[in-house]
Amino acid sequence: MPTGRVLNWYNRGHGRRWGTSPADYDPEAVRTTLDQLRWLFGERRYFRLEAQGLENVPRSPAMIVSNHSGGTTIPDVWGFGVLWYRAFGVERPLHLMAHDIILATDATRRFFGRRGVLRGSRKLAAHVLTDWQRDLMVMPGGDLDTWRPYRERYRVRFGGRTGYARLAIQSGVPIVPVANAGAHETLMVLSDGRDLARKLHLRELWRASIWPVHLSLPWGLAVGPWPHLPLPARLRYRIGLPISVSDEPIADPAPELVEELDARVQAAVQAQLDALRDDR
Numbered sequence: 001m002p003t004g005r006v007l008n009w010y011n012r013g014h015g016r017r018w019g020t021s022p023a024d025y026d027p028e029a030v031r032t033t034l035d036q037l038r039w040l041f042g043e044r045r046y047f048r049l050e051a052q053g054l055e056n057v058p059r060s061p062a063m064i065v066s067n068h069s070g071g072t073t074i075p076d077v078w079g080f081g082v083l084w085y086r087a088f089g090v091e092r093p094l095h096l097m098a099h100d101i102i103l104a105t106d107a108t109r110r111f112f113g114r115r116g117v118l119r120g121s122r123k124l125a126a127h128v129l130t131d132w133q134r135d136l137m138v139m140p141g142g143d144l145d146t147w148r149p150y151r152e153r154y155r156v157r158f159g160g161r162t163g164y165a166r167l168a169i170q171s172g173v174p175i176v177p178v179a180n181a182g183a184h185e186t187l188m189v190l191s192d193g194r195d196l197a198r199k200l201h202l203r204e205l206w207r208a209s210i211w212p213v214h215l216s217l218p219w220g221l222a223v224g225p226w227p228h229l230p231l232p233a234r235l236r237y238r239i240g241l242p243i244s245v246s247d248e249p250i251a252d253p254a255p256e257l258v259e260e261l262d263a264r265v266q267a268a269v270q271a272q273l274d275a276l277r278d279d280r
């Protein structure tokens with residue numbers, strides 16, 4: 001059954017200029033954003049950033065695969081972006097695959113497009129890795145992961161989504177497993193609301209698999225994936241050793257090969273997340 005019918009209809013009727021090409025990336029826009037976020041992200045800031053293993057990131061292109069935390073406000077992504085550009089500079093873009101809803105308005109399309117954010121598309125992701133030879137960040141769990149209940153904050157939830165593994169094999173790029181913790185403590189997710197989302201046909205309409213219930217500011221008790229004002233948190237990241245995919249790209253990898261790579265990546269991210277849990 002087709003998914004995201006409402007989003008697809010909306011996209012057809014509105015300009016698609018931003019968020020559709022790596023060429024939209026503007027290093028000066030990223031540099032400006034980093035300056036603006038200096039007061040917010042740092043060792044003694046509102047969000048205290050800690051990272052281990054940045055030296056494990058190989059040369060471009062690489063696929064960064066991470067768990068996802070913190071609801072629609074996504075402090076985990078902002079924190080990793082700050083760490084990335086502080087470590088590698090704006091001359092090494094990191095493109096992030098995002099849900100269409102993030103790029104739903106002219107203002108957000110332009111803002112995020114200039115900062116390297118792209119619409120979630122396998123064709124576009126392959127374009128980044130092969131034609132542009134740039135780094136790509138994917139969070140396979142998407143809405144299922146970022147809205148997982150608080151009690152599961154140290155559990156990886158990719159939801160059976162293996163497209164990233166197939167793409168890595170087809171592109172012949174290494175996967176860098178990344179785990180983050182802390183963003184899921186900026187609110188408290190009580191339920192992901194998957195049963196309600198199924199009854200409301202949200203996947204078919206909006207390409208959404210959840211309709212969460214959470215305690216967050218400024219709402220108090222909220223129903224739905226509303227952005228929240230995050231509480232101060234220590235955002236911690238562990239970057240694992242690269243996982244080699246294959247010596248040469250494989251245009252049509254066997255399902256068993258994709259499943260085996262997915263299992264290896266999930267195990268690596270979970271191991272890093274377990275270490276963050278034990279170190280808290």
